[in-house]
Amino acid sequence: PHTATRDEHGVLTVGGMSVVDLAAEFGTPAYFLDEADFRARCRAWREAFGDDADVFYAGKAFLCRAVVGWLREEGLNLDVCTGGELATALAAGMPPERIALHGNNKSAAELHRAVEAGVGRIVVDSFQEIARVAHLAAELGVRQKVQIRVTVGVEAHTHEFIATAHEDQKFGIPLAGGQAAEAVRRALKLDALELLGVHSHIGSQIFDTSGFEVAAHRVVGLLRDVRDEHGVELPEIDLGGGLGIAYTAEDDPKEPHEIAKSLGEIVRRECELAGLTVPRLSVEPGRAVSGPTTFTLYEVGTVKPLPQLRTYVSVDGGMSDNIRTALYDAEYSVALASRASTAEPMLSRVVGKHCESGDIVVRDAFLPADLAPGDLLAVPATGAYCRSMASNYNHVPRPPVVAVADGAARVIVRRETEEDLLRLDVG
Ligand code: LLP
Numbered sequence: 001p002h003t004a005t006r007d008e009h010g011v012l013t014v015g016g017m018s019v020v021d022l023a024a025e026f027g028t029p030a031y032f033l034d035e036a037d038f039r040a041r042c043r044a045w046r047e048a049f050g051d052d053a054d055v056f057y058a059g060k061a062f063l064c065r066a067v068v069g070w071l072r073e074e075g076l077n078l079d080v081c082t083g084g085e086l087a088t089a090l091a092a093g094m095p096p097e098r099i100a101l102h103g104n105n106k107s108a109a110e111l112h113r114a115v116e117a118g119v120g121r122i123v124v125d126s127f128q129e130i131a132r133v134a135h136l137a138a139e140l141g142v143r144q145k146v147q148i149r150v151t152v153g154v155e156a157h158t159h160e161f162i163a164t165a166h167e168d169q170k171f172g173i174p175l176a177g178g179q180a181a182e183a184v185r186r187a188l189k190l191d192a193l194e195l196l197g198v199h200s201h202i203g204s205q206i207f208d209t210s211g212f213e214v215a216a217h218r219v220v221g222l223l224r225d226v227r228d229e230h231g232v233e234l235p236e237i238d239l240g241g242g243l244g245i246a247y248t249a250e251d252d253p254k255e256p257h258e259i260a261k262s263l264g265e266i267v268r269r270e271c272e273l274a275g276l277t278v279p280r281l282s283v284e285p286g287r288a289v290s291g292p293t294t295f296t297l298y299e300v301g302t303v304k305p306l307p308q309l310r311t312y313v314s315v316d317g318g319m320s321d322n323i324r325t326a327l328y329d330a331e332y333s334v335a336l337a338s339r340a341s342t343a344e345p346m347l348s349r350v351v352g353k354h355c356e357s358g359d360i361v362v363r364d365a366f367l368p369a370d371l372a373p374g375d376l377l378a379v380p381a382t383g384a385y386c387r388s389m390a391s392n393y394n395h396v397p398r399p400p401v402v403a404v405a406d407g408a409a410r411v412i413v414r415r416e417t418e419e420d421l422l423r424l425d426v427g
Contacts, residue, residue, distance in 0.1 A: 010340025015404030029317030042074035058286030061384035068092030201240025294383030318352010338376035341368035
């Protein structure tokens with residue numbers, strides 16, 4: 001992990017604590033989150049975008065009450081996409097006006113709760129939803145701020161399952177065929193809605209900004225058409241999240257200030273060309289805030305060499321705490337964390353304890369040939385979409401998240417127990 005160091009015995013330490021001590025206190029598998037790093041990332045995003053833009057952390061990456069507190073204190077807003085995330089945000093005291101609600105099929109109850117709570121914006125995703133939100137707001141006697149999620153029709157260079165701006169998928173209202181323009185027409189007619197602007201999210205784990213350029217060009221094009229048709233300049237553009245992080249040494253992510261600079265320039269340039277006042281920009285990074293802050297610590301259970309092939313190293317977690325390798329062919333790195341070793345590297349595959357062969361945590365890794373049961377392995381960059389996508393497959397309780405800071409560690413999400421699992425089983 002990028003904020004971790006090794007002590008004089010070669011033991012990995014984070015936030016002033018050794019992983020050997022952490023494992024003894026909290027058990028394995030467990031996610032260890034560097035709180036100072038999390039806060040520093042929030043600040044870096046906030047400062048990079050300055051006062052002319054808003055940064056919404058995408059809670060789907062990882063959300064719990066402690067995280068909401070950090071966001072609140074460090075000046076970030078929060079994007080939630082379900083009633084559960086909204087409930088967490090409100091329970092942890094996020095001011096409603098700093099919350100945005102997303103989703104392609106928000107339930108009536110979710111919308112009701114959001115409007116009633118006074119969330120700062122609802123990103124509407126369909127014609128039905130425009131009508132639903134307007135109806136609800138009218139009923140509750142408020143004017144609800146909304147953005148319209150549009151599909152700009154670009155192919156983001158990422159895995160198919162996490163690309164969201166090509167036309168043939170479920171999110172947003174297509175610009176193509178005038179559908180987005182029609183959505184704007186309808187929203188502008190509804191007194192219970194205050195149309196703030198347009199939203200585009202092109203996908204996730206993206207490194208080059210060319211997709212954002214195309215998106216900004218097309219979104220600004222829509223704003224220009226709206227001005228020409230209705231004589232109003234919509235005041236906001238949201239370009240979504242999706243900024244990539246380093247999972248392995250090959251990944252070369254940009255820093256928040258570089259991203260802010262290029263997105264700002266792109267939007268300004270497009271607006272100048274279109275003769276529009278530059279709207280307020282917002283972005284929604286999830287992975288780029290929380291991903292690098294956390295590593296998963298596992299204990300090795302078995303080491304199984306298969307001659308001529310590779311060595312299978314089984315750990316005490318797997319696809320239930322990190323589904324990303326199985327689901328997206330994601331690449332991770334892994335390191336022996338509990339000691340130094342000068343043994344030869346051996347080609348290894350780190351696998352979990354679940355009952356299927358696709359249960360792979362790290363597909364290809366070199367680990368020292370003297371690796372043995374009881375050794376601890378650290379897999380970095382698991383702070384986004386690992387705990388939040390964790391499951392109870394095979395009735396494995398989900399691991400805890402432990403925040404480490406200044407030589408102290410505290411559980412922010414506790415380990416699930418067998419009693420937790422049995423509690424739901426009421427038959
Ligand atoms: N905004 C919207 C509207 C989104 O749909 C998403 C992610 C984000 C922001 C945040 O994207 P980020 O900056 O974290 O890439 N489970 C997948 C990623 C799916 C993301 C879905 N939406 C994964 O593990 O890679």
